[in-house]
Amino acid sequence: MAGTKITAILRVDPQQPEAAVIARAAAVLRAGGLVAFPTETVYGLGANALDSAAVQGIFAAKERPAYDPLIVHLGQVAELLQVAATCPPVAETLAARFWPGSLTLVLPKHARVPAVVTAGGETVAVRVPQHPVALALIRAAGVPVAAPSANRFGRLSPTCAADVLAELDGRVDLILDAGPTPVGVESTVLSLVTEPPTILRPGGVSREALIEVLGPVALLEQPVTAEQIAPAPGTLAQHYAPRARLVLYQGERRAVLATMREDALALQAQGVRVGLWLADEDLPEVAALDVFTVAAGPAADLEQVARQLFATLRQLDEAGVAVILARDLGAQGIGLAIRDRLTRAAGGHVIQVA
Ligand code: AMP
Ligand code: MG
Numbered sequence: 001m002a003g004t005k006i007t008a009i010l011r012v013d014p015q016q017p018e019a020a021v022i023a024r025a026a027a028v029l030r031a032g033g034l035v036a037f038p039t040e041t042v043y044g045l046g047a048n049a050l051d052s053a054a055v056q057g058i059f060a061a062k063e064r065p066a067y068d069p070l071i072v073h074l075g076q077v078a079e080l081l082q083v084a085a086t087c088p089p090v091a092e093t094l095a096a097r098f099w100p101g102s103l104t105l106v107l108p109k110h111a112r113v114p115a116v117v118t119a120g121g122e123t124v125a126v127r128v129p130q131h132p133v134a135l136a137l138i139r140a141a142g143v144p145v146a147a148p149s150a151n152r153f154g155r156l157s158p159t160c161a162a163d164v165l166a167e168l169d170g171r172v173d174l175i176l177d178a179g180p181t182p183v184g185v186e187s188t189v190l191s192l193v194t195e196p197p198t199i200l201r202p203g204g205v206s207r208e209a210l211i212e213v214l215g216p217v218a219l220l221e222q223p224v225t226a227e228q229i230a231p232a233p234g235t236l237a238q239h240y241a242p243r244a245r246l247v248l249y250q251g252e253r254r255a256v257l258a259t260m261r262e263d264a265l266a267l268q269a270q271g272v273r274v275g276l277w278l279a280d281e282d283l284p285e286v287a288a289l290d291v292f293t294v295a296a297g298p299a300a301d302l303e304q305v306a307r308q309l310f311a312t313l314r315q316l317d318e319a320g321v322a323v324i325l326a327r328d329l330g331a332q333g334i335g336l337a338i339r340d341r342l343t344r345a346a347g348g349h350v351i352q353v354a
Contacts, residue, residue, distance in 0.1 A: 003170015005034075009161060014038070014178035017136045025174055026140035029054075033173040034061060036150040036164045037137050039129040041102050041183045041204050042157040042310070043164045044073070044147030045172060046137070049083070052114040055146050059116070061171035064153040069119035070146040071104050071187070072126045075139035083124050083144050085110050090214065091192055097213055100130035102183055102204025106191040117146050123193055133178045149186060150175075154241055156310045156317075159184050163314070184307035185337045194218065202336040204306075240341045242313045244275065244321050248339075248346045250328040251353030257285045259353045260325050264291050267323055275321030277312060277342075279305070279329055292319045302335045309338055313345065 012021045025035045032054040035046045045061060047054035049072045059066060072083050077095045080087050084107040091105055109124035118124050126144075129135065138145050149157040150164045150172070158164045161177035168175075188203035190210065198218040199207060210217045247263075249256045260276065267274045268291070275292045278285075279299040286293055294312045297305035316324050326346075331339050343350060 005170055005173055007165065007169050007172050007175060009165065009175045009177055011177050012133055015132055017133045017178070021176070022133075022136045022140045025137050025176055026142075028173050029137070029141040029143065029145065032057075034058065034171070035137070036158075036161075036168060036172050036175040037134055037147075038131050038161075038176065038178040038181050039073070039134045039147075040131040040181060041129075041186050042159050042181050043150040043161070043175075044129075044134070044145075045150035045164075045168065046073070046145040046147040048141070049073075049117055049144040049146035050112065050114065051143075052116050055114060055116045058146060058148065061168055062148065062151070062153050064148065066116070067119050068148075068153075069121060069125060070117050070148050071189075072113065072117060072124055073134065073138055073145045073147050074126060074128050075135055077128055079144070080107075080126065081110070083110050083113050083126055084108060088192060090197070093213060094190070094192075094210075095128070098205055098209075099128040100135060101128070102130070102187040103127060103210075104187040104189045104203075106189065106193060106200065108193065113144075123191070125189060127187055131178070131181070133176055137176070156240060156242060156313055157186060159307075159310050163310070180307070180311075182307065183303075183334075184309055185334065185341060188337070190217075202340045204334065204337070206333045207336055208333060240310075241345045241347070242317045242324060244317055244324045246277075246313075246324040246326055246342065246346045246349070248326050248328055248342045248350045249353055250350060253282075253327075256327055256353045257282060259351070260327065261286060261289060264289060264325055272323055273321045275316040275319060275324045277316065277324055277326035279327065282327060292316070292321055296329070299329045302329060302333055302338060305329060306334045306338055309341060 104127040151167045159181045183204045186203045188205040189201040191198045196216040264274045280295045
C-alpha cells in the first residue's frame with residue numbers, strides 16, 4: 001500500500017489532553033479512519049474495533065498478515081463484557097489490580113467483535129490502557145478501539161510521534177503527539193483460556209506481579225525458528241526487528257563482554273560495520289575499541305532500559321551498522337520483556353557464553 005492519506009499531526013498534552021484535539025481524533029475514529037495515539041506502552045494505530053472495514057485499514061497500513069490478531073482497547077473496565085463473551089472471576093481480580101495498565105487479557109470473544117480483529121479466532125485480547133490521552137480518546141470515541149503498535153509489520157515499535165510518522169506517513173489520518181511513551185515496551189499478553197493462565201508475550205506488567213496475584217502462571221516458551229509459518233499470535237521469531245542483524249549474548253557479565261569484544265573485532269576485521277548495545281556501566285569495557293556503541297541505561301534500572309529500548313535500537317540502525325551485538329541484562333521484572341524483544345530481534349540468534 002502506498003501512502004494515499006494526508007497525515008495530520010496534532011500535539012496534545014500528555015497529562016491533560018485538550019478536549020478539542022481529542023474530539024477531532026474521536027471523530028476520525030467514528031468515521032472509520034485511523035488514528036495513531038500514545039499509550040503508556042508504545043504508540044498504537046487505532047480504529048473502531050466494531051467496524052470491519054476500518055480494522056482492515058489497520059492491516060493494510062501496517063502490511064500486517066491477517067493471522068496476527070489485534071488488541072482491543074477499552075475506556076472503562078465495566079465495558080469488558082461488550083467485547084468478551086464471559087468474564088471469569090480471575091479476570092475481574094486482574095482488572096481490579098492492573099487496569100488501567102499494561103496488561104492485556106485473552107478471553108473468549110463476544111459475537112459482536114468482527115472476525116478480522118481476532119484473526120478469525122474465538123478469543124479476544126483486551127485491555128484498558130493507562131495513558132490519559134489513550135483513555136480520553138477511547139472514551140470520546142465511544143467505541144472499543146483496536147490498536148496494534150503503530151509500526152509496519154515486523155519492525156521496531158514506535159515510542160514517539162516522529163517514529164510513527166517515519167513508519168506510517170500517508171497511511172494514517174491523524175497522529176496524536178504527546179511525547180515519549182513512559183513504559184516503552186508493549187503490554188503483557190496473558191491468556192485466561194488456559195489453566196494456569198499463560199503469558200503469551202511478556203511486557204509492561206511483570207511475571208512476578210502476576211504470580212503475586214494468581215499463583216502459578218505459565219510462560220509460553222517459543223521454539224522460535226525462522227521457518228515457522230502462521231505461528232501462535234505474537235510469537236513470530238523475527239519481530240520487533242531493527243534492519244541490522246542482531247546477535248544476543250547471554251551469560252556472566254565479564255565473560256560476555258570479553259566474547260563481545262572479540263566478536264566485534266573479528267567482524268570489523270572482515271569489514272563488517274558493527275554496533276554494540278550495552279548497559280551504561282559496560283561502556284568503559286569497550287572504550288578501547290573503535291566501535292559504535294549505545295548505552296541502553298543502567299542494568300540496575302531495567303525500567304529505564306525498557307523505556308529506551310526501541311529508540312536505542314533505532315539509533316544503531318540510523319548509524320548504519322550491519323550487525324548489532326547486544327548484551328542480555330537478565331529476566332527480572334520488565335527484563336523478561338526486554339529479553340523477549342531482543343531475542344525476537346535476533347530471530348533466535350542467541351549466544352550462550354559459558
Ligand atoms: P501488537 O499490539 O502490534 O503487539 O499486536 C497485538 C498482539 O496481541 C498480537 O501480536 C498478539 O501477540 C496479541 N494478541 C492479540 N489478540 C490475541 C488473541 N486473541 N490471542 C492471543 N494473542 C493475541
Ligand atoms: Mg506490534
